[in-house]
Structure formats: C-alpha cells, structure tokens
Amino acid sequence: MKPRIGILISGRGSNMAAIVAAAQDPSYPATIACVISNRPDAKGLETAAANGIPALCVDHKHFPSREEFEDELNRQLDDRDVDFVVLAGFMRVLTERFIGRWDGKLVNIHPSLLPSYRGLHTHERALSDGVKLHGCTVHFVVPELDAGPIIAQGAVRVRPSDTPETLAARVLAVENTLYPRVVAGLASGHIVLAGDQVIIDGPAAEGALISLA
Numbered sequence: 662m663k664p665r666i667g668i669l670i671s672g673r674g675s676n677m678a679a680i681v682a683a684a685q686d687p688s689y690p691a692t693i694a695c696v697i698s699n700r701p702d703a704k705g706l707e708t709a710a711a712n713g714i715p716a717l718c719v720d721h722k723h724f725p726s727r728e729e730f731e732d733e734l735n736r737q738l739d740d741r742d743v744d745f746v747v748l749a750g751f752m753r754v755l756t757e758r759f760i761g762r763w764d765g766k767l768v769n770i771h772p773s774l775l776p777s778y779r780g781l782h783t784h785e786r787a788l789s790d791g792v793k794l795h796g797c798t799v800h801f802v803v804p805e806l807d808a809g810p811i812i813a814q815g816a817v818r819v820r821p822s823d824t825p826e827t828l829a830a831r832v833l834a835v836e837n838t839l840y841p842r843v844v845a846g847l848a849s850g851h852i853v854l855a856g857d858q859v860i861i862d863g864p865a866a867e868g869a870l871i872s873l874a
C-alpha cells in the first residue's frame with residue numbers, strides 16, 4: 662500500500678492542488694488521504710473536495726489551546742492512517758509536541774530561498790533588498806519557524822520590472838512543480854531525515870529538487 666499523505670492548508674491551496682493532481686497518476690508513490698484546513702473559508706477545501714479528496718476543517722478558534730487544536734488534528738490524521746504531513750500554506754504555528762510526533766515526516770514549503778527571508782512578506786522584502794535571485798524552499802519542520810533541514814530549492818531570476826505580485830507568481834509556479842516531487846521522494850523513501858541531515862538518493866538525487874528558472 663502507498664504511504665498516505667495529509668495536507669494542511671489555510672487558504673488558496675495551489676500547492677495542495679498540485680500534489681493532488683500529481684497523485685492522480687497511478688505511478689505516483691503516495692495517496693492523498695485528506696486535506697485539513699484550520700479555516701472554514703479556505704478555497705483549497707473546495708478544490709480538494711472537487712477532486713474527491715476527503716476535505717475537512719479543524720477550526721483552531723474552536724479550541725481553548727494550541728495543544729487541544731493539535732490533538733484534534735492528530736486524531737483526524739490518525740483516523741485516516743496518515744504517514745506524512747505536508748504543510749501547504751498552513752498559517753498556524755505548531756508546538757514542539759506536534760512537531761516531535763511527526764519527526765522526519767513533516768515538511769513545509771516557504772516562499773524564499775531559506776535561510777533568507779524567514780517569516781512573512783518575503784517577496785516584498787526580497788525586492789526592497791534588490792536581490793537578483795529569489796525562490797522557494799521545501800524543508801523538514803523543526804520548532805524554530807522556517808528553519809529545519811532543507812530538502813529542495815527553486816530559484817527564479819528577479820526582473821527589474823518585478824512587483825511583489827509578479828515575483829510571487831513566478832515563485833509559486835516553481836513551488837507547484839517542486840512540492841509534488843518532494844512528496845514523491847518522501848513517500849518512496851528516497852528523501853529521509855537522519856538526525857539533522859537530509860539524505861536524498863535515487864532519481865531525486867540527480868538535481869530534480871533544485872531548479873533555476
């Protein structure tokens with residue numbers, strides 16, 4: 662049986678949709694078990710449901726503490742036999758306890774070339790610094806925000822005419838290509854976290870997780 666993926670979102674869900682689309686190919690090595698949003702109005706929930714993926718909301722506002730919210734997330738993930746948790750625009754900070762529970766099985770995508778531009782407004786900050794390369798990073802999640810061992814990076818050239826919106830759109834296109842590859846590598850055992858080192862072998866080792874557009 663293929664490893665089962667739970668995807669956590671908070672909004673639009675284009676990365677989630679890209680992974681769901683990739684997983685429709687019978688040769689894809691993972692099954693998308695569920696999509697969970699912490700916000701009831703997340704657009705991505707409709708997209709997931711329209712693709713036949715169990716889509717549900719665990720609204721953080723309904724829980725008195727972060728721990729209780731995460732307990733419910735874990736219950737939902739465990740009910741669906743999830744093996745890996747993929748954060749795709751999920752806008753809640755997770756506790757050490759949750760992160761420890763999914764050690765080596767929890768990944769995130771961030772819209773910058775980490776360790777540059779942790780946090781929010783990455784495209785604006787990159788433009789105002791005048792960097793020539795910007796991009797995205799997929800990494801294992803550790804308690805420190807937007808840190809954690811790096812699995813994959815995609816770079817885009819910054820154009821003189823770029824606005825935060827045009828730059829974000831080009832970065833997002835790279836995110837949408839890179840993330841399904843990372844999920845495939847995790848599910849097939851070709852991407853593994855060993856301590857704080859990422860070990861990549863097989864097809865993914867040949868540069869498929871690095872791109873420059």
Ligand code: GRF
Nearest residue numbers: 673674675676750770771772
């Ligand atoms: C992406 O830019 C991702 O890097 C960041 O949040 C955004 C989510 O976009 N973590 P989407 O919901 O996947 O379209």
